[in-house]
Amino acid sequence: ELKVEQNPLFLSMQEGKNYTIYCNYSTTSDRLYWYRQDPGKSLESLFVLLSNGAVKQEGRLMASLDTKARLSTLHITAAVHDLSATYFCAARRSGSRGSTLGRLYFGRGTQLTVWP
Amino acid sequence: SQTIHQWPATLVQPVGSPLSLECTVEGTSNPNLYWYRQAAGRGLQLLFYSVGIGQISSEVPQNLSASRPQDRQFILSSKKLLLSDSGFYLCAWNSGGTGANVLTFGAGSRLTVL
Numbered sequence: 001e002l003k004v005e006q007n008p009l010f011l012s013m014q015e016g017k018n019y020t021i022y023c024n025y026s027t028t029s030d031r032l033y034w035y036r037q038d039p040g041k042s043l044e045s046l047f048v049l050l051s052n053g054a055v056k057q058e059g060r061l062m063a064s065l066d067t068k069a070r071l072s073t074l075h076i077t078a079a080v081h082d083l084s085a086t087y088f089c090a091a092r093r094s095g096s097r098g099s100t101l102g103r104l105y106f107g108r109g110t111q112l113t114v115w116p
Numbered sequence: 117s118q119t120i121h122q123w124p125a126t127l128v129q130p131v132g133s134p135l136s137l138e139c140t141v142e143g144t145s146n147p148n149l150y151w152y153r154q155a156a157g158r159g160l161q162l163l164f165y166s167v168g169i170g171q172i173s174s175e176v177p178q179n180l181s182a183s184r185p186q187d188r189q190f191i192l193s194s195k196k197l198l199l200s201d202s203g204f205y206l207c208a209w210n211s212g213g214t215g216a217n218v219l220t221f222g223a224g225s226r227l228t229v230l
Binding site: 004031033040041042043044045048088090092100102103104106107108109 | 148150157158159160161162165175206208209210217218219220221222223224226
């Protein structure tokens with residue numbers, strides 16, 4: 001089984017500050033996803049990282065992938081209140097085919113609170 | 117564009133009662149379909165997945181079952197609910213192939229078993 005660990009699980013940060021969320025996974029993966037979940041809502045896709053060294057940015061969020069270290073990071077730059085949410089990383093095992101293309105292993109999520 | 121619908125959005129059921137959650141996808145054909153469950157404060161656990169009509173794979177043994185009577189319809193059921201079945205149930209879909217295969221989630225169904 002592919003295990004995914006996120007840290008920290010809880011993050012409280014002031015507006016304007018920078019921080020990084022870490023996502024480690026236990027075995028080879030060919031896709032790494034980041035999702036955002038607002039309270040009581042479903043998951044919204046943020047990024048998908050396909051290869052070693054991949055970096056994607058959207059606004060104040062930047063995700064990267066190091067497949068050799070089995071590590072992905074989600075970096076938050078100059079946080080604003082609207083970024084408050086729970087962020088999940090999810091990995092897909094290498095060699096997935098057919099319906100297992102959507103068999104993702106999720107971390108427990110990082111609950112981010114941004115305060116003024 | 118593709119959309120995914122789930123209903124009901126919220127339900128409260130007594131222990132021992134039956135359950136039926138429905139999910140439909142529009143704007144695509146032959147989707148891969150998934151049922152995930154999120155317990156309070158936890159990540160997501162895959163329950164069932166399906167690559168086509170009548171084809172269901174179960175990830176973990178449990179009190180639930182799934183069916184896919186039509187190409188774009190996925191149903192989660194139980195004959196007798198347990199307290200431990202409470203949670204947030206998310207239907208999701210993706211397409212096959214070698215691309216990103218992003219999993220797109222429905223709005224979810226929040227089940228409370230009393």
